[in-house]
Amino acid sequence: MQDPTPVTPEAVGLCSERLERIDAWMRAYVEAGKLAGLSVTVGRGGAVAWSRARGLCDLDRNRPMAPETIVRIYSMTKPLTSVAVMMLYEEGRFQLDDPVTRFLPEFRGMRVLTGGSRRKWESVPAERDITVRDLLTHTAGLTYGFMESTLVDAMYRDEGVDFQTAETSLAEVVAKAAALPLLSQPGAEWNYSIATDVLGHLVAVVSGIPFDVFLRERVIRRLGMRDTDFHVPPDKLDRFASNYAFGPDGRLALIDDAREGRYARPRAVASGGGGLVSTAADYARFCRFILNGGDLDGVRLLGRKSVALMTTNHLRGDLADMGQPRFSESSYSGIGFGLGFSVMLDPAKAQILGTPGEVAWGGAASTAFWIDPAEDLFVILLTQLMPSSALPLRRELRVLTYAALVDQAPSARR
Template sequence: MNMMVTRRALLGGMALSGAAALLPATAWGFRADGASLYPATNAFIKGFVDRRELASTLACVGKGQEEALSFGYGTQAMDSARPVGPDTLWRLYSMTKPVTAIAAMLLIEDGKMGLDQPIADFLPAFKAMKVQNVPDGSITEVHPAKTQITVRHLLTHTAGLGYNIIQKGPIKAAYDAAGIVGGQVSRLPIPGLAPVTAAPSLAAFADRLAELPLVYEPGTRWSYSVSLDLTGRLVEVVSGQPFDAFLKTRIFDPLGMKSTWFQVPASEVHRLTTNYAPVGGILIPMDPATSSIYLDKPPYPFGGGGLVSSARDYDRFLAMLLGEGETGGVRIMKTETARLAMSNLIDDAVDRKGTFIEGEGFGAGGRVSLPTSATGEGLYGWAGAAGTVGFVDRVRGYRVGGYTQYMPSDALPFQSGFAKAFYQDALR
C-alpha cells in the first residue's frame, strides 16, 4: 500500500477516500449526562466511530469551574479492547504551544523579561539576523533585518522564522540539515517525509537556527513557525531551569497535571492511543502505542509540539485559563497576565492573508477571536496535528477539548468540525 505524507500533510493536504475498514464496529460511550447536555457534539464525535473512520473520539467540556464532562467512543487502538476515557493519553502536538507561551508569560510576570524585549538580550546569537530577499527563495541573497526579534514576536508567530513542514526550497533544506524540527512522528519511516536528525539539545537548536536567515521581516507577517520551540530555549535561559523542569514546577505540578509529559513513562503506555494515517479507506498505524516514539526521550523538549497528555489534564490547564490564572483554589499567574496572554497581541498591520488566522487575532501561542469572528470575541486556543483541539470561551464560560489521533488533521473533518458542532449546543 502506498502511504505518502508530504511536508504540509502534517498540517493538512492528504485526501481520504472511503471509510476505514479495520475499526471496531461497536462504539463505546460514557458520561451520558455529557452526551445529553451536548447532543450535537456527541452525535458529531460518535459518527466517526460508527462510520469506522476513526478508532476513537472524545469530548471534554467544562462550564465555568465546574467539573468537566467527558464523553467518548471507541478504543485506544483498532486492535485494543481498552475504551478511551478522560485519562487516555493523546499526542497534543501543537496544543503544546499555548502551554509554552504561558510559561513565557510567567517569566514576564516575574519581571525577568519583557513582552517587547529583544530576545537577543538573552540569546545574543539572534542580534543581527538576516532576512531572505524572497521568502523561500535563496538563502544567500539576504539583507539585514530592520527589526530585532522580540518576545512578543516569538509568542505570536511574527518573528519571521520558518517551519520545515511549511517552507519550501533552500530554507526548508537548511532547516532539515540543521535538525531544526518542531516535533516527532514515529520510529517508523514515513513515506514522503525525509528522515531528519533533530538537533541534540535546545541550546544547539537555538544556535543553529540563529545561523539561518529569517523568511520574513520580524513583526510584518504571521508565519507559522518554530518560534514556540525557540521560546522553550528562551524560557530555560531566562529561568535558569531546563525547559521541561520549568513547566513541571510552574504549571504541571501546581495544577495537578500528573499525566502530561514529553516522554511517556513505560508504566503508562497502557493508556496511550495509537496514531493513524487514513489512506485509501484504511487507517494505517503511523505510531503504534506499544512502540511509540513518545516512549523515547526526545532530543529536546519540543515547545511547539512535543507534549502527550490526557483530556483530564489538559482540562486543568484550560480551567486555569478560564479562571484567569486560577483553578481549584490554586493561582499560578495574576489575572492581568492571563488576560494579556489571551488577548490579541498582534497589530492590525501584521499580514495574515492566506494564513491559518486570516481574519482572526493571535495571543500567546493561540488563536484569539475578534468581535468580527463568527462566535464573537472571547475565544482562545489552538489545535494539534493529530486531530486534537482545545480552547476556552471566556464570554460564554466554556472550556472545550476534542480528542482523537490521525494525521494529517484535514484528512477527516473531525478537527475542522468539532467546534462548529459544539456551538450548535452552546448557542441553542
C-alpha cells in the same frame, strides 16, 4: 488536587438532548473508519458538564478510547510554554519588547531571505532584532521545515531544524535555526513557526533551569496535570493512544505506535512547541486555569491582568491581514493571535459560531481546544489523526457545541 464534581448539562445552561448530537457525530466518524477513536469534553461554570469517548485508542491491541487515554497534543503544548514565559515576565526577568539577543546572542545580525537557492541565497539585514513578543505571536520571521513551501523551510529540513526528532539538545537546534535567514522582517508577517520552541530555550536560559524541568515543576505539576509530560512512562503505556494517518487506500494506517514509538521513552529535546502528551482531564484543568484568570484551586501561577494580555489580539487586524500564512491550526479571516493562543475577533468574518474574545488552538494529530470566557465555557477534542487538516472536525464540533447553549453563562465560577 481534586477536580470538581461533574454537573448535569442543564445545571450550567446546556441542553442534554443537543449535546447528544456530539455523540452521534463521534460514532459516525468511528463507524466510517475515519477515526480510530476520539473524546470530547465540555465544561461550563467551572465543572465538566459532558464528556464522552468513542472508538479505540489502539486498533491493533483493541484498546478502547477513554477519558483517561493519553494522547500526543502536539501544538496544544504552545499555550503551556507561553504561560511559563509569562511567569518569568511577571518576575521582572524581561519585558515583552526586549530583544531576544539579550539572552540568546545567536540571534544577533539576522538576515531576511530575498531570493536565490539553497546553495546561494540572497538576503538583506533584519531591520530590528526579534523580540519576546514576536516569538509569542509568531511574527518573528521564523518558519517550520515541514511546510515545504519556501526556501527557508527547505533550509530547515537540510540543517535538521526539527524539535520533534532531534537527538542533540534544545540549545543546538535553536542555534541551527538562528544561523539561517528569516522568512520575513521581524513583526511584519504572521508565520506559524518554531517560535515557541525558541521560547522554551529562552525559559531555560533566563531561569537557569532546563526547560522540561521548569515546565514540569513550575507549571504542569502545580496545576495538577498528572499525566502530562514529554514522554509516557512504562506504567502508563497501556493508556497511551497510537497515532494514525490515512494510507494510500484511504484507510487508517499506523504512523506511531503507542508502545514502540518515540514517546515511549524520554526525549533528547523537549519541544515547547509540540512535545507534550496529555489527557482530557489534565487539559480541562489548564482550561479552567485560564478561565479563572491564572488561578486553579488556590494555586496562582499568573496574575489576572497577565492572562488578559495573553488572550488579547496583538496583531494589526486578523491573521489574513498579516501576510499570506501558509499553514496554521486555525482559519485566518476573523481570527487574531494573542500571546500563545488564537483569538476570535469576528465570528461572522470567520464564518463559524463563536464569541469575540474566545481563545483556542489545536495540535497536528487533530486535537483542539477552545476557551470562551464570555460563555464560561471550554471544549476539548482529543483524537490521533495526522494531519489536522484531514477532516473538518474542529469546525463541526464548534457548531454542535454552541448549538447546545440554551442559557446565559453561570455567574458562579470556581
